[in-house]
Amino acid sequence: MFAIYKRELRSYFISPIGYIFVAVYLAVSGIIFSICTLNAGQDSSVATYFMMLLYMFIIALPLLTMKLFADEKKARTEQLLLTSPVSLMGMVAAKFFAAYTIFAGTYLVSCINFIALYNYGTPNTAVLFGSSVALLLVGGACISVGVFISSLTENQLIAALATIVVILFFMMTSALNSYIDSALIRSVLNWVSIFERFSNFAYGYFDINAIVYYASISFAFLFLTVRVYEKRRWS
Amino acid sequence: MIKIENLVKRFGDKVAVAGISFTVDEGEIVGFLGPNGAGKTTTMSMLTGYLSSTEGVATINGINILEDPIEAKKQIGYLPEFPPLYLEMTVKEYLNFIYDLKSCTLNREKHLKEICDTVKITDVYNRVIRNLSKGYRQRVGIAQALVGNPKVIIFDEPTVGLDPKQIIEIRNLIKDLGRNHTVILSTHILPEVQAVCDRIIIINKGKIVANEKTENIDELFSGSRRLCLKVCGPAKDILNAIRSVTGVAYAEIIGSSDLDSTSFLVESMPGVDIRKMLFNAIVSRGWTMIGFESMGANLEDIFVSVVDQPEPNVGKKRKSVRKG
Numbered sequence: 015m016f017a018i019y020k021r022e023l024r025s026y027f028i029s030p031i032g033y034i035f036v037a038v039y040l041a042v043s044g045i046i047f048s049i050c051t052l053n054a055g056q057d058s059s060v061a062t063y064f065m066m067l068l069y070m071f072i073i074a075l076p077l078l079t080m081k082l083f084a085d086e087k088k089a090r091t092e093q094l095l096l097t098s099p100v101s102l103m104g105m106v107a108a109k110f111f112a113a114y115t116i117f118a119g120t121y122l123v124s125c126i127n128f129i130a131l132y133n134y135g136t137p138n139t140a141v142l143f144g145s146s147v148a149l150l151l152v153g154g155a156c157i158s159v160g161v162f163i164s165s166l167t168e169n170q171l172i173a174a175l176a177t178i179v180v181i182l183f184f185m186m187t188s189a190l191n192s193y194i195d196s197a198l199i200r201s202v203l204n205w206v207s208i209f210e211r212f213s214n215f216a217y218g219y220f221d222i223n224a225i226v227y228y229a230s231i232s233f234a235f236l237f238l239t240v241r242v243y244e245k246r247r248w249s
Numbered sequence: 250m251i252k253i254e255n256l257v258k259r260f261g262d263k264v265a266v267a268g269i270s271f272t273v274d275e276g277e278i279v280g281f282l283g284p285n286g287a288g289k290t291t292t293m294s295m296l297t298g299y300l301s302s303t304e305g306v307a308t309i310n311g312i313n314i315l316e317d318p319i320e321a322k323k324q325i326g327y328l329p330e331f332p333p334l335y336l337e338m339t340v341k342e343y344l345n346f347i348y349d350l351k352s353c354t355l356n357r358e359k360h361l362k363e364i365c366d367t368v369k370i371t372d373v374y375n376r377v378i379r380n381l382s383k384g385y386r387q388r389v390g391i392a393q394a395l396v397g398n399p400k401v402i403i404f405d406e407p408t409v410g411l412d413p414k415q416i417i418e419i420r421n422l423i424k425d426l427g428r429n430h431t432v433i434l435s436t437h438i439l440p441e442v443q444a445v446c447d448r449i450i451i452i453n454k455g456k457i458v459a460n461e462k463t464e465n466i467d468e469l470f471s472g473s474r475r476l477c478l479k480v481c482g483p484a485k486d487i488l489n490a491i492r493s494v495t496g497v498a499y500a501e502i503i504g505s506s507d508l509d510s511t512s513f514l515v516e517s518m519p520g521v522d523i524r525k526m527l528f529n530a531i532v533s534r535g536w537t538m539i540g541f542e543s544m545g546a547n548l549e550d551i552f553v554s555v556v557d558q559p560e561p562n563v564g565k566k567r568k569s570v571r572k573g
């Protein structure tokens with residue numbers, strides 16, 4: 015399992031995709047940060063920063079996950095993994111964590127942005143920390159969705175686009191609310207919405223339910239990926 | 250070493266493998282021969298745990314591939330139909346990855362070096378796989394199967410797409426591997442199994458139609474042995490003499506040449522060796538024999554006859570031949 019993790023991690027930096035992700039992420043988050051917080055000059059405006067990052071995830075994270083299984087299928091190397099003494103769960107987890115490592119590592123680097131806040135004011139460290147934890151979990155959920163979709167196709171582009179659509183759905187379901195009359199459906203949409211749940215963190219409330227929800231999405235999609243491979247084996 | 254019992258694989262309605270059983274003993278090289286679509290790849294996929302069987306059991310070294318897949322997979326080195334190579338890696342990186350993937354415990358440097366020497370890829374060890382020729386890629390694929398020194402090695406069509414020189418090299422390599430490993434290889438090329446394998450299993454439409462030692466296989470299906478003789482002397486008398494030999498089922502003149510010799514085609518009755526008596530019958534009458542050729546049906550003939558048989562006949566023919 016560790017072998018797959020290591021290979022996957024290295025392959026991000028053999029092809030340009032790893033560099034592109036890191037560079038674009040740092041650049042864009044830096045720009046968003048300076049627009050949202052430094053210019054606005056208010057502590058609470060970090061909320062906007064975090065929300066904007068979520069929008070960025072919709073595009074950025076599928077870049078990391080699109081190749082994970084799609085490429086393996088296309089290159090016919092999938093057979094190698096599936097006939098080697100590694101469990102399916104191990105294989106899926108290795109791929110997930112490889113993408114996650116790149117994402118989380120880049121996020122941690124981008125936290126340098128916060129130093130500026132401490133120089134010019136007194137930010138609420140609890141909010142920064144709580145939001146970061148939540149953001150890392152949302153990232154995990156998005157990557158997990160991407161892993162799953164990558165296992166369904168051998169075309170990276172399709173994998174990326176489908177992942178964007180699905181993440182968009184999870185993020186934005188609450189945005190549909192204004193078009194819907196039924197209170198029940200609205201509350202369901204609110205419940206599903208990653209975005210809706212996230213706003214709690216950005217405004218300083220550490221929502222355990224949301225944490226559990228994000229983690230559940232991650233597990234659910236990793237589990238589904240394992241099922242895809244089991245099913246294919248038995249097809 | 251390998252035991253397959255009544256293995257069945259259905260893809261929806263399509264039956265790809267229709268209940269096959271065989272065993273492979275330790276140290277054997279077994280050839281899996283059949284036309285395209287016969288079910289060779291599917292069988293190998295089930296044996297290596299890539300696909301699950303719809304019915305039936307496959308055990309490797311006593312381990313059921315479905316019950317303990319991880320342990321069973323440790324016993325197997327597998328080269329799929331398309332070598333599973335990461336083109337962006339160097340050979341060195343790739344083999345080291347495989348070494349880790351298989352959780353190998355042998356001495357890394359020494360083991361990988363041995364493998365590279367065996368399959369002759371030492372000179373491309375630091376090259377990127379994408380830049381290697383088809384022949385070298387195939388060797389890297391074989392090297393991959395050898396990592397961890399598995400007891401059983403399975404090759405799916407290992408010589409497809411190679412040029413004749415490479416084909417011979419790969420065949421010799423597989424023969425060498427057979428000294429220390431149990432090998433199963435599939436192919437649709439007839440001379441290949443004859444050249445490499447101890448035993449041949451012929452499969453068609455998902456069923457085994459023959460399972461014999463390589464040296465027995467032609468007699469099994471021709472039933473009778475055909476000989477071609479060239480004799481100097483009066484053609485009619487010679488033909489009569491040949492026909493009078495016990496065990497000769499059929500004889501005819503098939504041509505004559507300027508050397509005043511005549512060629513005869515002779516067929517024996519099933520399972521009777523008429524060669525000595527035939528030779529003596531000619532020579533004792535004072536004629537000179539200048540050619541004596543055994544024309545055991547070649548694998549192509551056998552293969553076509555076996556594969557073209559309507560199914561019920563195959564079993565019958567095999568049985569009757571066995572008795573004879």
Ligand SMILES: Nc1ncnc2c1ncn2[C@@H]1O[C@H](COP(=O)(O)OP(=O)(O)O)[C@@H](O)[C@H]1O
Pocket residue numbers: 260263264265283284285286287288289290291292
């Ligand atoms: N994944 C699959 N889905 C449906 N049919 C398949 C699949 N794989 C193989 N088959 C069918 O099963 C039969 C056996 O195929 P295969 O084992 O690849 O034959 P071989 O390797 O002997 O050429 C073929 O008719 C093929 O079309």
Ligand SMILES: [Mg+2]
Pocket residue numbers: 286289290291330405406
């Ligand atoms: Mg095949």
